[in-house]
Amino acid sequence: MNDFLIPVFVCAILFLGLPWIVFHYxxxxxxxxxxxxxxxxxxxxxxxxxxMLEDRLMTVERxxxxxxxxxxxxxxxxxxxxxxxxxRRN
Amino acid sequence: xxxxxxxxLDRQNRKFMGVCAGLADYTGIDVTWVRVATVxxxxxxxxxxxxxxxxxxxxxxxxxxxxxxxxDERFWQGVRSxxxxxxxxxRSKFRDIDRRLADIEMFYTSRNTRxxxxxxxxx
Numbered sequence: 001m002n003d004f005l006i007p008v009f010v011c012a013i014l015f016l017g018l019p020w021i022v023f024h025y026x027x028x029x030x031x032x033x034x035x036x037x038x039x040x041x042x043x044x045x046x047x048x049x050x051x052m053l054e055d056r057l058m059t060v061e062r063x064x065x066x067x068x069x070x071x072x073x074x075x076x077x078x079x080x081x082x083x084x085x086x087x088r089r090n
Numbered sequence: 091x092x093x094x095x096x097x098x099l100d101r102q103n104r105k106f107m108g109v110c111a112g113l114a115d116y117t118g119i120d121v122t123w124v125r126v127a128t129v130x131x132x133x134x135x136x137x138x139x140x141x142x143x144x145x146x147x148x149x150x151x152x153x154x155x156x157x158x159x160x161x162d163e164r165f166w167q168g169v170r171s172x173x174x175x176x177x178x179x180x181r182s183k184f185r186d187i188d189r190r191l192a193d194i195e196m197f198y199t200s201r202n203t204r205x206x207x208x209x210x211x212x213x
Contacts, residue, residue: 001172035173040095047165051184057190060127071197 094166097145098152107146115152118167 035043064071100111103121110128114121131138157163169176 023100035095035169037093039173040169041182043169043173044094046180046184050187053187054183057187060194061190064197068197068201075184 092153092156094156095170097149098156099146099149101151103201107142108151109142109145109149112152115163116170118164118168118171 097116098112100115101108103111103115105111105125110124111121113119114124117124128138128142132142157166157197165176168179
């Protein structure tokens with residue numbers, strides 16, 4: 001009985017179990033790691049728009065900063081972080 | 091426009107068939123490390139060389155002008171490794187733009203109220 005069962009188990013694991021695991025993870029990886037063509041084009045479009053808007057905004061900020069000396073652009077504000085104060089912790 | 095989430099052979103920077111250069115371009119890892127790893131794995135296991143030729147036979151060469159700028163290339167490398175993180179980055183970029191625009195709006199609206207106050211005081 002035992003001599004008959006062991007080769008059956010070994011064959012089942014080798015030819016069914018292992019490919020199953022491999023293909024399971026291959027499909028999972030494909031689902032997780034890729035985006036569809038439409039999503040790719042959308043992402044490309046959004047990325048381009050964001051970069052274009054940022055460029056324009058930087059120009060506008062520069063113009064405003066040149067016209068009004070008291071205006072500090074957001075990027076300049078971010079350069080100096082607030083000093084850490086332990087008493088203001090939540 | 092050809093897909094930028096596909097694997098391509100990089101014929102411009104190739105040493106042999108462009109698979110290693112393509113992998114480096116796909117993942118963003120330095121091409122030297124990819125080549126060293128390929129050689130080491132070939133010596134250690136052997137089947138990597140077979141995989142190399144299979145990839146070289148299956149994959150298409152990289153189209154000319156796939157990326158406009160090096161920044162573009164880095165962005166798409168990020169998309170390939172994790173689309174979720176890249177979309178989050180784009181969203182945070184939009185939020186940043188929104189915040190800065192709000193700052194400008196705030197600056198102008200508050201300054202105009204001050205100006206109106208001064209005009210009122212002159213009357």
